[in-house]
Amino acid sequence: xxxxxxRGIASFPETFPGALAGSTGSFRxxxxxxxxxxxxxxxxxxxxxxxxxxxxxLDTRGLIVESAGTWGHEGAAMETNxxxxxxxxxxxxxxxxxxxxxxxxxxxxDLVLTATRDHRAQVVxxxxxxxxxxxxxxxxxxxxxxxxxxxxxxxLDDGVLERARALVRAAAALRGxxxxxxxxxxxxxxxxxxxxxxxxxxxxxxxQALDPVVTALTGVPAAGLPA
Numbered sequence: 001x002x003x004x005x006x007r008g009i010a011s012f013p014e015t016f017p018g019a020l021a022g023s024t025g026s027f028r029x030x031x032x033x034x035x036x037x038x039x040x041x042x043x044x045x046x047x048x049x050x051x052x053x054x055x056x057x058l059d060t061r062g063l064i065v066e067s068a069g070t071w072g073h074e075g076a077a078m079e080t081n082x083x084x085x086x087x088x089x090x091x092x093x094x095x096x097x098x099x100x101x102x103x104x105x106x107x108x109x110d111l112v113l114t115a116t117r118d119h120r121a122q123v124v125x126x127x128x129x130x131x132x133x134x135x136x137x138x139x140x141x142x143x144x145x146x147x148x149x150x151x152x153x154x155x156l157d158d159g160v161l162e163r164a165r166a167l168v169r170a171a172a173a174l175r176g177x178x179x180x181x182x183x184x185x186x187x188x189x190x191x192x193x194x195x196x197x198x199x200x201x202x203x204x205x206x207x208q209a210l211d212p213v214v215t216a217l218t219g220v221p222a223a224g225l226p227a
Contacts, residue, residue, distance in 0.1 A: 027111070032112060
């Protein structure tokens, strides 16, 4: 399948040779929500923005960030308010095209971050050994905060991709030990159809959850100083 133009996603043949999760040449982060027009586009583009700010050109680093929806609006543009939120953060919303979540997206992903627990359950139900690499965004943030960065590979010596894979393994190992204080704690609510102030509150929520994740992935905090 050829990925929709404008998403910055490499194209793969139907058989995905060399494109399975854990491929040494890349690390794919897949953000999942319902329609792929609000939450997951915001999260995708904020992740790209933060990673590029800390690492420079992502194409040379092997990091690929994409998104899809469990009931995705295939071919749709992101919601106008979502684009406005991205603009608030200085992130780029241009060229986005919505898509429905398919098996191939899960197969290729090294890390799947979902908006809610229900989305996580839907991804895991698709199979493809996705359980150990699929988390809600806020769940992953909580787990990442508990991981000592000194136990992860040094991105300068071992590379960002090795560090990212180690981070996912460490988070999966902690999942049963570090539970959410409540079910709500792991949810990012859907702003679809809501006014701009609510979209902005969701954007702030997503951005705050992403910051420690990007820091852990790269070893570079937002200020650009060594972690």
